Amino acid sequence: YxxxxxxxxxxxxxxxxxxxxxxxxxxxxxxxxxxxxxxxxxxxxxxxxxxxxxxxxxxxxxxxxxxxxxxxxxxxxxxxxxxxxxxxxxxxxxxxxxxxxxxxxxxxxxxxxVNAGRLSVPSVYETPLSTVDGDAWAGGPRPGTSMPDAPLLARSGDCMYLTEAFIRRGTGFMLLEFGNGAATETLEGLGVIRIGSEDDFRDAEGLAGARYDAAPGTGYLLRPDGYVAARFRHPTRTAVDAALARASGLN
Ligand SMILES: Cc1cc2nc3c(=O)[nH]c(=O)nc-3n(C[C@H](O)[C@H](O)[C@H](O)COP(=O)(O)OP(=O)(O)OC[C@H]3O[C@@H](n4cnc5c(N)ncnc54)[C@H](O)[C@@H]3O)c2cc1C
The missing domain is CATH 3.50.50.60 (FAD/NAD(P)-binding domain)
Structure with missing residues (x-):
């Protein structure tokens, strides 16, 4: 062998x-x-x-x-x-x-x-499905990276991990939004996970915000496999639609 x-x-x-x-x-x-x-x-x-x-x-x-x-x-x-x-x-x-x-x-x-095997971590994809960053970022997962996890507090008071919330919301594209207290545009055909004091989930330990380099209004477009397709400091419908089309192979 x-x-x-x-x-x-x-x-x-x-x-x-x-x-x-x-x-x-x-x-x-x-x-x-x-x-x-x-x-x-x-x-x-x-x-x-x-x-x-x-x-x-x-x-x-x-x-x-x-x-x-x-x-x-x-x-x-x-x-x-x-x-x-x-x-x-x-x-x-x-x-x-x-x-x-x-x-x-x-x-x-x-x-x-001593190399007895380096444990595998998800690969970062250089892929035509990603939208290149247009905003300034000091950290967080760039497009083509698997979404980092973080503990959240659901409105019910239960602890839930972000990836668990992502899986529970279905199998489509998802917009992960860090709330700024303002109402955001509803985007048809796109699931949403909102994190903020007024929203479904609170970032009680501050880890989600830190891991995503989030500021109020930050949004990440996530593919159904949990990879980042695009990210925006202030997502607009036009920008998200364009990123969604790209990630779906439509352009
Ligand atoms: C010693 C050892 C240790 C390992 N340890 C790890 C580990 O710790 N972590 C890890 O991630 N991976 C590990 N692996 C690798 C892992 O086992 C394989 O990568 C994995 O099982 C591959 O899955 P698969 O479904 O692609 O193929 P397989 O598991 O090979 O499945 C293919 C299936 O197809 C069936 N099949 C074949 N031909 C036909 C046919 N004509 N019709 C119908 N069915 C057919 C076969 O019987 C088999 O059940 C290890 C492998 C070895 C050998």
Missing amino acids: KFQCRRMDRFIHGRVIFAGDAAHQVSPFGARGANSGLEDAENLSWKLDRVLRRVSPPSLLESYHTERSAAADENIRESTRSTDFMAPNSDQEARLRKAVLSLARETEFGKRM
Whole structure:
């Protein structure tokens, strides 16, 4: 048995779409195999749903290949490094491993170099579905990034995580708004999660605001797979509609 780190050149072949181990294989170090298979499914399912309902063109599916093949490359890169450390292929790799293990007994930096698998985190997508930032941001998830989580306080007084609220609101695009006390435009066909003192959720610990670099009025457009499609300091209907069209593969 030998570890394999490789992928198909293309994940889409006509009407056949490959996902999980059928599309890419990594070594077990770093827990990237099943994790990335699930992320493939998450990425593909909403696109397939929109194409089958004819609300997006079939070309939207191409972004599945673009986004997930780049994620596979990242996983293969990281996994190969771990594999080479765990099972050296050459004298040089074996010498490096021996040196690192001996340094790890005595030094902190040596410990950090022991590569028994870097745990996987969601990839950041460079994708045509994202709208480039037009406003100034000091932090927060840029378009193409998976939404960070944060604890919230629901109006009922219950604690709820943001991702839980996101999942409960359905499977469509969602606008995550940080309230400014002012009434905001209702955007048809778009779910909304509002965080603010007057709204459905309060950011009692201040973590959501900090993680999203939020100011009053800030809005994030989230894709059905929980990735950021666009973000605005003050979302307008025109700007959100344009970002929504782009993220749906309509332009
Ligand atoms: C030792 C080891 C440890 C691992 N540890 C981790 C870990 O900690 N974390 C992690 O994320 N991943 C881990 N993985 C990887 C993970 O197990 C795989 O990436 C994952 O199971 C792939 O899922 P899949 O659904 O794509 O493919 P599979 O799990 O291979 O599923 C494919 C299924 O299709 C079936 N099938 C095949 N041909 C046909 C056919 N013609 N008709 C009908 N059915 C068919 C097969 O029987 C199988 O049930 C590990 C793998 C190994 C080997």
